[in-house]
Amino acid sequence: MLVLGFALASVVTQRLITTKEDIAMGQLERARETVEQQIDATGSSTSTQVRLNSARASLTSQSSETQDAAAVYEPVLVVEGVDGTVTTSPEGYSIPEELRNYVSQGQISDQYVPMTRSDGSTFNAYIIGTPTDSDIQDLQVYLVLSMESEESTMALMRGLLSTAGIVVVVLLVGIAWLATQQITTPVRSASRIAERLAAGHLRERMAVEGEDEMARLALSFNNMADKLSSQIHQLEEYGDLQRQFTSDVSHELRTPLTTVRMAADMIAADEDSLEPHTKRASQLMIRELDRFEALLGDLLEISRHDAGVADLAVTRIDARAPLQSAWEQTQHLAEELDVEVKFDLPEDPVPIEGDSRRIERILRNLLANALDHSEGNPVIVALAANDTAVAYTVTDYGVGLKPGQEELVSNRFWRADASRKRHSGGTGLGLAIAREDAILHKGTLDAAGTIGVGSQFRLVIPRAIDENIVESPRPLAPPVGPVAQEEAK
Numbered sequence: 443m444l445v446l447g448f449a450l451a452s453v454v455t456q457r458l459i460t461t462k463e464d465i466a467m468g469q470l471e472r473a474r475e476t477v478e479q480q481i482d483a484t485g486s487s488t489s490t491q492v493r494l495n496s497a498r499a500s501l502t503s504q505s506s507e508t509q510d511a512a513a514v515y516e517p518v519l520v521v522e523g524v525d526g527t528v529t530t531s532p533e534g535y536s537i538p539e540e541l542r543n544y545v546s547q548g549q550i551s552d553q554y555v556p557m558t559r560s561d562g563s564t565f566n567a568y569i570i571g572t573p574t575d576s577d578i579q580d581l582q583v584y585l586v587l588s589m590e591s592e593e594s595t596m597a598l599m600r601g602l603l604s605t606a607g608i609v610v611v612v613l614l615v616g617i618a619w620l621a622t623q624q625i626t627t628p629v630r631s632a633s634r635i636a637e638r639l640a641a642g643h644l645r646e647r648m649a650v651e652g653e654d655e656m657a658r659l660a661l662s663f664n665n666m667a668d669k670l671s672s673q674i675h676q677l678e679e680y681g682d683l684q685r686q687f688t689s690d691v692s693h694e695l696r697t698p699l700t701t702v703r704m705a706a707d708m709i710a711a712d713e714d715s716l717e718p719h720t721k722r723a724s725q726l727m728i729r730e731l732d733r734f735e736a737l738l739g740d741l742l743e744i745s746r747h748d749a750g751v752a753d754l755a756v757t758r759i760d761a762r763a764p765l766q767s768a769w770e771q772t773q774h775l776a777e778e779l780d781v782e783v784k785f786d787l788p789e790d791p792v793p794i795e796g797d798s799r800r801i802e803r804i805l806r807n808l809l810a811n812a813l814d815h816s817e818g819n820p821v822i823v824a825l826a827a828n829d830t831a832v833a834y835t836v837t838d839y840g841v842g843l844k845p846g847q848e849e850l851v852s853n854r855f856w857r858a859d860a861s862r863k864r865h866s867g868g869t870g871l872g873l874a875i876a877r878e879d880a881i882l883h884k885g886t887l888d889a890a891g892t893i894g895v896g897s898q899f900r901l902v903i904p905r906a907i908d909e910n911i912v913e914s915p916r917p918l919a920p921p922v923g924p925v926a927q928e929e930a931k
Contacts, residue, residue: 494521830905
């Protein structure tokens with residue numbers, strides 16, 4: 443609108459000026475002829491001033507007779523003497539010297555200058571002058587045309603353009619706002635409903651109004667939401683059935699397992715009377731029954747986590763106590779595998795709030811896993827604490843982890859090497875349960891490693907059950923470099 447306004451103002455201004463100049467040029471030619479005729483009609487014996495006044499009076503009457511306001515002018519006659527004196531009619535009228543110089547050279551010249559009236563007021567004027575051919579040497583005729591009418595026209599036009607521009611801009615802003623609202627309102631609605639769907643409100647839907655693109659968008663969104671809700675319900679039902687099946691199977695297996703355990707114990711009670719191959723079969727059966735019982739226990743525990751019924755028996759304990767208890771239960775495995783375990787523990791008690799049984803189970807799983815994969819190299823267990831959290835790290839210098847496996851170690855029944863023998867007799871659920879126990883404590887269980895060098899597992903839990911972890915007391919720092927195992931030894 444600004445560019446359009448400037449362009450229109452420039453065009454109209456130029457048109458008004460051109461019209462004014464054309465009118466002035468036509469009037470100037472007639473004025474020059476009238477002056478020459480009037481000067482010739484007066485005798486040379488009459489004074490120059492009188493002759494000038496007579497010629498000007500003829501021009502004034504001629505100007506007043508015109509019907510076009512734009513053609514009204516004030517005539518001025520100027521004679522510049524050889525001695526530099528200037529005679530004007532009307533007397534004392536000042537014409538710019540620069541303009542007089544151009545006209546004195548025989549040129550028709552014009553100029554826009556501010557002029558002062560007899561009453562002291564000023565106005566912008568267009569002055570055009572021409573030399574004459576008369577017996578008065580160096581006689582010049584000037585027409586002074588006021589530009590007030592044109593200025594009034596321009597002021598009116600600028601006012602109209604400004605008003606029209608403001609009205610159009612307001613209308614354009616209003617139209618743009620309405621058009622934007624028609625687009626952004628459904629998009630915002632879709633965004634809010636998508637957020638509520640993501641938050642679990644599966645019955646949220648968009649309102650469908652009209653038959654335009656936004657209505658089709660709403661229909662497509664609602665169709666997508668229906669399908670997503672259906673799939674989510676199916677997955678929830680499937681997950682519930684799976685958890686219920688695992689729990690039911692685990693409970694149902696308890697009874698026959700108990701019976702088989704009693705029979706196996708009776709056979710094992712009289713091992714000395716058995717044949718060697720029967721005795722070996724009895725020992726294998728006892729070992730597998732132990733593993734079977736552990737697997738059932740882990741299945742029941744993981745099903746409790748899945749069902750969301752696992753809870754914490756929170757007490758105030760020394761953070762070193764669960765680690766000591768876990769070591770007592772895995773020490774025999776370290777002795778069997780001839781693995782040295784080094785401890786880096788604070789000398790003073792580290793009080794924390796937590797479930798001692800679950801923390802002990804996490805650490806027992808981490809220790810057994812480290813001993814299984816240590817390849818005979820030392821295992822280092824460390825405990826550190828700060829104001830908000832405690833961190834347990836278990837570092838082994840064994841087979842390590844390949845890139846990406848640190849994200850898989852807590853998956854159920856996952857093994858880095860399926861052919862590798864488990865010395866600890868694990869069920870494949872230990873680290874999965876350990877991760878769930880860590881989450882119950884509002885903590886984290888993570889791992890990192892280097893293939894062929896070693897790996898490190900880190901458990902971080904808050905010192906108070908209702909606090910959040912601000913920063914881990916220890917960084918996750920797996921063994922790196924080819925000399926790491928040698929340094930550990």
